Amino acid sequence: MTAKIITITSGKGGVGKTTAVANIAVSLAARGQKVVCIDGDIGLRNLDVVLGLENRIVYDLVDVIEGRCRLRQAMIRDKRLPELHLIPAAQTRDKSAVSPSDMIRLGDELREECDWVIIDSPAGIERGFRNAIAAADKVLVMTNPEVSAVRDADRVVGLLDADEKGPASLIINRLNITMVKRGDMLAVEDVLELLAIELIGIVPEDEGVIVASNRGTPLALDPKSRAGLAFQNIARRILGEEIPFLDLENHNLLQRIFTGRKTT
Amino acid sequence: MSDPIQIKGLREGLLVTLGDGPWEEIAAALLQRVTDQPAFFQGARLALDIGAHELRVVELSALRDQLSERGMTLWAILSESPTTEQTAQNLGMATRISKPRPEDARPVFEAPAENVALWVHQTVRSGTRIEFAGPVVVLGDVNPGGEIMAGGSVIVWGRLRGVVHAGAQGDEKAVVCALDLAPTQLRIAAEIAVSPQRSGKSHPEIACLRDGQIVAELWQAS
Numbered sequence: 001m002t003a004k005i006i007t008i009t010s011g012k013g014g015v016g017k018t019t020a021v022a023n024i025a026v027s028l029a030a031r032g033q034k035v036v037c038i039d040g041d042i043g044l045r046n047l048d049v050v051l052g053l054e055n056r057i058v059y060d061l062v063d064v065i066e067g068r069c070r071l072r073q074a075m076i077r078d079k080r081l082p083e084l085h086l087i088p089a090a091q092t093r094d095k096s097a098v099s100p101s102d103m104i105r106l107g108d109e110l111r112e113e114c115d116w117v118i119i120d121s122p123a124g125i126e127r128g129f130r131n132a133i134a135a136a137d138k139v140l141v142m143t144n145p146e147v148s149a150v151r152d153a154d155r156v157v158g159l160l161d162a163d164e165k166g167p168a169s170l171i172i173n174r175l176n177i178t179m180v181k182r183g184d185m186l187a188v189e190d191v192l193e194l195l196a197i198e199l200i201g202i203v204p205e206d207e208g209v210i211v212a213s214n215r216g217t218p219l220a221l222d223p224k225s226r227a228g229l230a231f232q233n234i235a236r237r238i239l240g241e242e243i244p245f246l247d248l249e250n251h252n253l254l255q256r257i258f259t260g261r262k263t264t
Numbered sequence: 265m266s267d268p269i270q271i272k273g274l275r276e277g278l279l280v281t282l283g284d285g286p287w288e289e290i291a292a293a294l295l296q297r298v299t300d301q302p303a304f305f306q307g308a309r310l311a312l313d314i315g316a317h318e319l320r321v322v323e324l325s326a327l328r329d330q331l332s333e334r335g336m337t338l339w340a341i342l343s344e345s346p347t348t349e350q351t352a353q354n355l356g357m358a359t360r361i362s363k364p365r366p367e368d369a370r371p372v373f374e375a376p377a378e379n380v381a382l383w384v385h386q387t388v389r390s391g392t393r394i395e396f397a398g399p400v401v402v403l404g405d406v407n408p409g410g411e412i413m414a415g416g417s418v419i420v421w422g423r424l425r426g427v428v429h430a431g432a433q434g435d436e437k438a439v440v441c442a443l444d445l446a447p448t449q450l451r452i453a454a455e456i457a458v459s460p461q462r463s464g465k466s467h468p469e470i471a472c473l474r475d476g477q478i479v480a481e482l483w484q485a486s
Contacts, residue, residue, distance in 0.1 A: 099333040125356075127332065134329070151390050154407050159391030162354035164321055194407060194425075196387060 001034070005107050005117040006238070007136035007169075011152030013123030013237035015144045016173040019209055021120040022221040023052040024230065025258075027235030029070065030220070034114040036075060038106075040132040041122040042097055052216020053078065053086050056114045062090035065102045071109055080221065085114070095127040100134035107135030107261045125159055133196035142198060145175055145186040154195055169200040171234065176205040177248045201234035201247055203227050269297055276361060277309030278294075287317050291327055296417050298334050311340035319348045323386070325355060356391060381416070388412065388426060408448055414438070422468075429453075436473050445469035445480055452478055 008017050008024075025037040025169075033037055038061060039047035048054045059074040064087065078084035089099065103119075110117050121132030133139055139160055142154040153170075160166045179185035188202060206227035212219045219228035220235075226246065233243045268283035282290050289291055298305045310331060317361060319341075328338045340361050341352035349359045353473035382396040383403075389417065390409025399416030412418055417438045420432045424442035429451040431438030436453045444466035450457050457478040468483040 096335075100329045101333065117390040130329070130332070138426075151409055155409065156391055159356060161386075161389075162321060162356070163325055196405070 001112060001115060003036070003111045003114045004113075004115050005078060005111070005119065005135050005137045006042075006165065007119040007121055007132050007138075008140045008142055009121035009129060009132060009156060010094050010095075010123065010142040011125060011156040011184045012070045012143075012149045013151050016119050016203070016209075017123075017142055018050050019048045019213060019218075020140075020171060020173065020203075020231065020234075021047060021118050021143055022210040022218045023231035024217045024235050024238070025118050026051075026078075026081065027220045028118075028238070029078070029081040029152075029240065030142060031235065033116055034085075035089060035116045036110055037118040037120065039089035039120050040128060042089045042128065043080070043091065043094045045091050046090045047120050048076075048086060049216060050213045051078065051086055051169065051218065053094070054087075054216070055182070057088050058087045058261075060090040062093050062097045065098055071106075071113070073077065074089075075113075076149050078093045080217075089192075090101060095122070098131050103131050103134040108240055125156065129156075129159075131155050133163065133165055136165060139165050140171055141170045141195075141197070142169045142173055143191065143195075144173055145188070145191055147186065150186065150191055150194055157195060157197060167197055169198045169201065170195060171201040172199070173203045174205045175202055177250065193238060199245075201230060202236050202248070203230040203234075204248055273312065274361065277303075277311060277337075279313060279361070281313040281443045282317070282476060284315060284317075287319065287323065290317070291323075292328075294388065295330055295334070298336065302334070306335045308335075309337045309339050311342065311358075312338065313342040314348065315346060316344050318345045319343075319351055320329075321351055321354065324348075324351050328355065328357075353393065358456055359395075387422070390426075392394060399438075406442075406447075415437070417441075431473075439470055439472040441470040443468050445471060448476060450480075 010017050021037055025035045026148050027045050028177050029035045039045050041179055048057060053076050056076050059069040063069045064071055064074045075085040107117060120131050122128035141153050143149045143158055160168050162260055172188055180187045192199060204224060208219055208225050209227055219225045220231045222228050230246055236243050268285060270281040272279045296392060328466050331338050333466045337369040340358035343349050352359050373433050381401050383401055384394060385403045388394060388406040389403040390407055393411040395413045397415040400412055400414040402420045405422040406412060406420055406424045406426040407420035408425045413432050414430050416429050418440045420442035423444040424447050426447060427449045428440055428447050430440045431453040434453050438452055440450060446459050450471055453472045455473060455478050469480045470483045471478055472481040
């Protein structure tokens with residue numbers, strides 16, 4: 001096996017990185033892919049909670065790096081999907097416990113173990129971010145359709161270009177089509193115009209996301225959820241399928257995305 | 265042979281001056297020095313004067329990561345090579361350090377070579393600052409949070425949404441033009457203006473200083 005390593009990052013906090021990692025990992029695993037997700041937010045771990053695996057943690061990322069356990073011992077197998085594994089973050093340490101070259105070494109070791117490694121980056125552009133992108137083959141930048149999140153995403157895209165980790169792909173999360181129609185929220189094309197990177201997913205705002213992460217059952221497991229479907233579509237695009245973007249009750253929007261901005 | 269690594273204390277941290285020679289050897293010598301004296305270097309903020317070495321992103325980011333693993337922050341790169349300066353700026357590092365003496369406190373611009381412009385063939389994203397003593401031409405957008413400080417005029421073949429300062433050393437003849445002129449803030453010489461709220465279609469515009477005021481008008485091919 002030669003896994004591809006994907007990092008999800010955003011600059012700004014609270015845009016939905018952890019939710020995205022959990023749902024994309026679940027969607028890939030549900031398609032029979034062997035997935036290892038890594039929580040890069042050392043000191044503020046969440047991914048274990050969102051995946052509902054908190055009570056199974058014995059060893060964590062820092063234990064692997066510092067040689068207190070073997071890699072496989074820190075890989076927690078998911079209770080629903082046997083192909084899904086989590087390497088949790090340490091809660092009692094901070095970002096300086098890991099270095100970018102530790103992450104590159106860990107990534108190289110994991111490449112032999114699975115099909116996909118998905119790394120959840122912490123917010124910010126400091127050490128934790130550097131660690132999270134060090135081993136990445138592909139970076140997905142996540143933003144919400146609001147000015148501050150897009151500004152931070154722009155900064156991150158610039159840093160990724162400078163580190164030759166680009167071109168990044170974009171996930172727009174928490175799009176509320178009613179607000180966009182009212183003119184109270186940035187539209188997809190506004191975000192794309194500024195960031196000018198490839199779009200890989202649009203996830204509608206969905207109350208179910210909060211319920212699901214509180215329960216520890218990612219939405220992508222729920223066939224009725226729109227947000228869950230959007231995350232499944234992202235996973236399928238990662239696998240190379242051509243999937244049209246969800247019709248968010250607005251055909252014009254859809255057409256504009258497909259035809260590109262040149263026509264407007 | 266003289267020591268290829270000179271270290272000096274600064275208000276902002278340590279200034280390390282590296283000598284000439286193959287870059288791998290110099291970098292290895294620096295890392296060796298740092299490893300030998302962990303107590304001295306631990307937690308230090310480093311500015312590196314790397315002379316004429318031409319460094320690209322791979323080399324500079326590798327050095328930054330190696331220093332960071334040893335508990336140091338590389339925050340500034342001083343170099344005679346424009347390539348290296350550009351690399352450092354791309355990686356978000358400073359390329360000049362303020363001098364502690366007040367007479368040197370103003371940013372120092374080199375004398376502009378006549379009619380030599382800086383060519384920027386990329387989008388200037390948030391957090392990127394481009395400084396140049398002469399004119400600057402950007403083929404791409406200047407996004408909000410991006411900054412251009414030019415001794416001469418600034419031409420943006422794209423959308424200008426960030427902060428731009430033309431004629432930063434006082435040249436009142438400097439102009440700023442863009443396909444879509446909507447900067448967060450626009451400065452020419454000592455004057456400052458903000459873009460008026462605008463709606464509707466954008467047109468190429470040119471801004472210049474007239475009677476001590478910044479005015480923008482539609483660009484007309486005449």
